[in-house]
Amino acid sequence: MMLYLYVLQNQWLVIALLSGAALVLIMALTYQALWLPRGFEKQSEEIKVRGAASFFRWLRSFMPWVIIILFGVCIAFTLFEVTQNHGTPPNW
Numbered sequence: 001m002m003l004y005l006y007v008l009q010n011q012w013l014v015i016a017l018l019s020g021a022a023l024v025l026i027m028a029l030t031y032q033a034l035w036l037p038r039g040f041e042k043q044s045e046e047i048k049v050r051g052a053a054s055f056f057r058w059l060r061s062f063m064p065w066v067i068i069i070l071f072g073v074c075i076a077f078t079l080f081e082v083t084q085n086h087g088t089p090p091n092w
Helices: 011-034 039-046 052-062 065-086
Strands: none
Touching (some): 011 065
16 A cells, blocks of 8 residues: 655645644653642642733643643634634635
8 A cells, every 4th residue: 555645635644644743742742741749739829820920820830831832822723723714705
């Protein structure tokens, strides 16, 4: 069986392979970040949330950086897609 990598015809295949490789890399990095020592939970309880800066400091004290970056990328992608699709009406 031959794997065709003609990008214009099978671009979904290339995107799926690259996305899978990226997800495996993120999972490997997240695995290390999830097993932090328990002392960070006590530190996160000490921070009082009063405003955006203290909220992000509190969030960073217990959430792995990979997940924060993943949320940011998802929000940016959603905003980009909505603004790009807003200018292009459906053609039905």
